[in-house]
Amino acid sequence: MADKNEILAGLAEIVNEETGLETEEVQLEKSFTEDLDIDSISMMTIVVNAEEKFDVKIPDEEVKNLSTVGDAVTFIADAKG
Amino acid sequence: MTATLNQTETVAGTQVMGMGAYRPDVIVDNEQICQWIDSSDEWIRQRTGIRTRHRAAADVSVVDMAEGAAREALEKAGLTGEDVGAVIVATVTHPYQTPSAAAAVAHRIGSTPAAAFDISAACAGYCYGIAQADSFVRSGLAKHVLVIGVEKLSDVIDNHERSISFLLGDGAGAAVVGPAETPGISPSLLGSNGEKWDSVSMNGSLIPLRDALARARETGDAGELLDPETTLWPTLRQDGPTVFRWAVWEMAKTAQKALDAAGITAEDLAAFVPHQANIRIIDEMVKQLKLPEHVLVGRDIADAGNTSAASIPLAAHRLLEENPELSGGLCLQIGFGAGLVYGAQVVRLP
Numbered sequence: 001m002a003d004k005n006e007i008l009a010g011l012a013e014i015v016n017e018e019t020g021l022e023t024e025e026v027q028l029e030k031s032f033t034e035d036l037d038i039d040s041i042s043m044m045t046i047v048v049n050a051e052e053k054f055d056v057k058i059p060d061e062e063v064k065n066l067s068t069v070g071d072a073v074t075f076i077a078d079a080k081g
Numbered sequence: 082m083t084a085t086l087n088q089t090e091t092v093a094g095t096q097v098m099g100m101g102a103y104r105p106d107v108i109v110d111n112e113q114i115c116q117w118i119d120s121s122d123e124w125i126r127q128r129t130g131i132r133t134r135h136r137a138a139a140d141v142s143v144v145d146m147a148e149g150a151a152r153e154a155l156e157k158a159g160l161t162g163e164d165v166g167a168v169i170v171a172t173v174t175h176p177y178q179t180p181s182a183a184a185a186v187a188h189r190i191g192s193t194p195a196a197a198f199d200i201s202a203a204c205a206g207y208c209y210g211i212a213q214a215d216s217f218v219r220s221g222l223a224k225h226v227l228v229i230g231v232e233k234l235s236d237v238i239d240n241h242e243r244s245i246s247f248l249l250g251d252g253a254g255a256a257v258v259g260p261a262e263t264p265g266i267s268p269s270l271l272g273s274n275g276e277k278w279d280s281v282s283m284n285g286s287l288i289p290l291r292d293a294l295a296r297a298r299e300t301g302d303a304g305e306l307l308d309p310e311t312t313l314w315p316t317l318r319q320d321g322p323t324v325f326r327w328a329v330w331e332m333a334k335t336a337q338k339a340l341d342a343a344g345i346t347a348e349d350l351a352a353f354v355p356h357q358a359n360i361r362i363i364d365e366m367v368k369q370l371k372l373p374e375h376v377l378v379g380r381d382i383a384d385a386g387n388t389s390a391a392s393i394p395l396a397a398h399r400l401l402e403e404n405p406e407l408s409g410g411l412c413l414q415i416g417f418g419a420g421l422v423y424g425a426q427v428v429r430l431p
Contacts, residue, residue: 040325041322041361045329048326
């Protein structure tokens, strides 16, 4: 099982690069849209960069289910197996 | 003995000889858009890069706009309508299923009896048209081909929906393709992905409208036609995030392949003119392609909005007007949109 802390840290860097948000702001319980104010287009950029960084596939239809940072971390961890 | 057939004599090189543009008079700014959807000028600028879009008045047709752009392109090329062997109009908003807009345009500009036909490849239509013009001229089928990308998208939008309508504008751009001593149009990359057929599409066909009209005539009750909740006139919709992802990451790869097919690198480019869908798509593509700073990028979307098949020739025309030194430089152009379809090639700017 991939280390969820490492995934969270990597994801936080991606979010920081796309939005300028501090990496500490990116916490598991935070909602991408409500708390971090990330729109659907920025979310796609984050998803594609996450696919590359973690070497996983995140299909379009799955993106809609990733409402919190924790959802994304869990999905990536499971996909990496 | 079987007779031997003649075949057309082929031509080695082709080029874009002149370009033209038609920008309709009505300017719709973001304040006006916000009368229809709950948004703000700042939000629209930030998310799309659009400040205004041009829209055609009710009495200005697709054919009118196409004619305007075509006349300028011919003049710039130093030709007249009589020199044109084929007229290709790329559009999805000519409001007659037949006859074509191209036949009307050809007649108006004095090109009759030139070959004339429309192509439906949405935002990739202009690049499809350039590819066909290149083939026509090189195969000897026509000496000069007029390619026009034209849209009156304001006829097929619902101002109150927020997936795509507020992005869209009207206009026309044209190019004359003719023979050249040195190659001026690279191999074109054309393709489609019908799996995503509904990610940018009309929200229905005209058949339900026909049936509702028939029912209203039969019963004398026009209620269904007048119900604001019933959308019988088909209008455009898109799944923005899906299209964004495809447009940026898949289309950046296609653009790179077009460069490879042309036998050049990004360093050799003078300009990059992608379809003007959204400034964030354009900026992200520039990043993915690692374009050097000297490459000028078409960003006409800020004033013109997304004009589908017209967006690439309009943006290229503007770059040339504002930067005449681009003439003779190489321009990578890529169109992508409803279908999904895409087309890309490198052209030497006239």
